[in-house]
Amino acid sequence: MIKNAKDFGFEIIAKDKKSKARAGKITTAHGIIETPSFVPVGTKASVRSLSPQDLKNLQVQIIFGNTYHLHLQPGEDTVKDFGGLAKFMNWDGPTITDSGGFQVFSLGKKTVKMIEDFEDDESEESLVKITEDGVEFRSHIDGSKHMFTPEISVEIQRKLGADLILAFDECAPHPSTYEYTKEAMDRTHNWAIRSLAASKLKQHHPWQQALYGIVQGGIYKDLREESAKFISKLNFDGMAIGGVSVGESKKEMVDVLNWTVPLLPEDKPRHLLGIGEVDDIFAAVENGIDTFDCVIPTRFGRYGIIFSGIPEGNIKTKFRIDIKKSIFAKDKGPLSRNCNCYVCKNFTRGYINHLFKAQELSAYRLASYHNVYFLINLVSKIREAIIDGNFQKMKQEWFV
């Protein structure tokens, strides 16, 4: 494995014959990402409840940070002062940050009622003001006013210093009308051009930051196709597909991948934003996606929802159990049979059921640890299967 190679690069190592699935590797200044790869989310410079040492033990390759949150707390200047996101959290591998767009729209609206000392009685909608220039919004923490533009988002991400950064985009809510979705997509395209230009202006960090463009277009085929073509023509280092996690139907996600991926350049890595369930991961990989991030393993972990693979888990159970249920109170088996993680090798379902009932902090860590291991291990096996020509067989085993 090449360490500290300064240049971003992507290489395809193997392809599945019956689908668009591919195995590859992304080179960054802070290490290699073997794809397909699941990217755990460390929203505020911490993958919730897990230490960087845990993440290394879990063979996590890259961590996802959220620009919106880090901008508000502790602020990009502080993160830069500590040597960038990775060094700030003592993670010595690659990192990726989003543009802040997604959270501005989702959190900006949802949390308005939590802000007490509002200076005027503007309606909920007016908290997020979208113009062609960018987005004005209020912090969900203290109500303070902030502005994101493509230039500001890139500048913040420069200071955060992740290896992979994303162009500023507008993720239209679901459902949105065709007209609004098109308007948001057109804005995203203009912002893509401006993000690219801003990324060329200066380099705050001694390593290269690869910029990914984002395909939007909602659930509308012609918009998705238009967006895929538009973003593909620009000189981005990688391609991201946004807005699939906000829909409700898994079929919509597959439709979007079917429409867009064939129009994306073959030789650039593709990131799918915000997915992490077992069936979604298989669907993403077989549709040619290389990396995907999701809060699911840690969020589920905190709720006591535990991933469980075949033969015990299956698509009917969504490959999950709820360890909080009383039926597990006397169960001496591991969280998931055939799992080799630290938690499954050392603790019983009964004990973890007890930790959840007792609201012990270790419950959240142990469950999160297992869930991250489960997804990292699953995707690592998918990668092996692609390389060995067994991806279709593996898929059949998981979805009998």
Add this chain to the structure above:
Amino acid sequence: MIKNAKDFGFEIIAKDKKSKARAGKITTAHGIIETPSFVPVGTKASVRSLSPQDLKNLQVQIIFGNTYHLHLQPGEDTVKDFGGLAKFMNWDGPTITDSGGFQVFSLGKKTVKMIEDFEDDESEESLVKITEDGVEFRSHIDGSKHMFTPEISVEIQRKLGADLILAFDECAPHPSTYEYTKEAMDRTHNWAIRSLAASKLKQHHPWQQALYGIVQGGIYKDLREESAKFISKLNFDGMAIGGVSVGESKKEMVDVLNWTVPLLPEDKPRHLLGIGEVDDIFAAVENGIDTFDCVIPTRFGRYGIIFSGIPEGNIKTKFRIDIKKSIFAKDKGPLSRNCNCYVCKNFTRGYINHLFKAQELSAYRLASYHNVYFLINLVSKIREAIIDGNFQKMKQEWFV
């Protein structure tokens, strides 16, 4: 180090010449405890936020579990079914449980207002009914009725299966009148005799459980002396001193130790219940205490209160900093200078300040980890100093 020696034993290795401080070792079926030793508390079979692996890395020797909490959740039968407290939580070292008395009195009264569906309008006091036979109380979780007697407490502790167990006692609240304190002490003495008798009845576990008697008597010299003499005459394996953590004055604690310890048998180990601040630890050790338990390192950890030793910390700052304070937001130093723990070697004050502000679960774990390390390391150095004849010198260095 002898492992799995089946017999309980205590040996004094070295004594300080100018105080009652002593270094020794306690042998249990599950390993050796080198004394003086700090005992972290794992109330509900989990040292809050730390895994057994963390505890091993921290060189913790023994863990303290609470009989009251474990009786209510998950219940002693479940714990027994999983192989006892240690095995249930996957801890392969020695454990100690208390008698349940302390929590019955403190939690039974405090939490009455949290119980909604009370069947009658008894006054708060009546929630805990003390008779010569024992104590009737209601669960702070669901209001259900329970009864603890010396026999029941020993029986529960048999099932929990710790290496060291405690006689059932009444810890009178602070302040209490002389009359009430004497009444509670007399009850404690009767219960001591009954606990001893009960402990001889049967063995649920294949290993020996050493039974400690508890000295009570509040802040009254003659009662403390009477209690020390009474408990010393009984055939307990070890001596515990209760009720010093409920007082408000540190001087009271030292008084109690001065009155009682000279009356305790020299050849039995002495446990002081519920202390863990730096000055209290020095005071306990120099007054001849061998082991002491406390929730302080983990509770402080969850509040962002960080132990910091000399030369940075001192008695005026109580050897603490509050890492949540804004002055630490840009501090690139470790939590505590000269500390060799995982947290101090890998994270900055600035980052941990951020984790607390962001309410990240890792904040609580990392701070707890450091605090437990700090106390374990401090007491280990105290032990070395006693053996090397440097205890007085060490004490001077810490309290200049």
